[in-house]
Amino acid sequence: MAVPKRKMSRSNTRARRSQWKAKPVQLVECSNRACKAKKPQHVACPECGQYAGRQVVEPA
């Protein structure tokens, strides 16, 4: 089995981990003109519960 030859330095560990970045979630406005809440695309609106003019889920 392959094993590390050297201990990885704190610097190298931290340099690698500095690339772990969170991106903001991309949101669009709800197509229901009465709602216009920000929501993920292609998903029933969690505020008004509508998708493409149809009531799909109960509003939160």
Place this chain on the structure above:
Amino acid sequence: MPTPTKGRRLGGSPSHERLMLANLATSLFEHGKITTTEAKARRVRPLAEKLITKAKRGDVHNRRQIMRTIRNKDVVHKLVEEIGPHFSDRNGGYVRITKTLPRKGDNAPMAVIELVAEKTVTSEAEKARGTKFAADEKPAEAESAESAESADSADSADSGDSADSADSADSPAAEAGEQADEQAESEKKDEA
């Protein structure tokens, strides 16, 4: 080589997967609308549509074919007597999947899968006109002749129906429009 199944495999074994899909389809036909994970919804849709196609035919053989999947006789009865005839003017596309927010807890992508309740645009238009396309004319010739005799009364009744259906179909958009108007009015007041 047989074509592999499209989408995720469910459960731990083929029999487990068959049972899960059968239970999902049973729940869908029982309630008309269920919330589940997107992967399960995508797997159950082809099964449900094939069962509805069998239910539309509705003879004893097809009923037995449905019984192989759906073990609840009440649901089989509802499927053959209510759901099948409801889709008589729709050729496929009986089930709709709409994505919803991920589940709290494991962040699994969720979806609502439902039987399509609306009638097709072509069937609405044919109902309003009282006629059919030339391709569909032959079986309905007797009906069209009858409707031609009572053209006046049929026209008036149909026009009323079509107006009603159009209103009901556009209701969410109409509401949105009204609310938008209200907003515009309030803005005008603010300016004044």
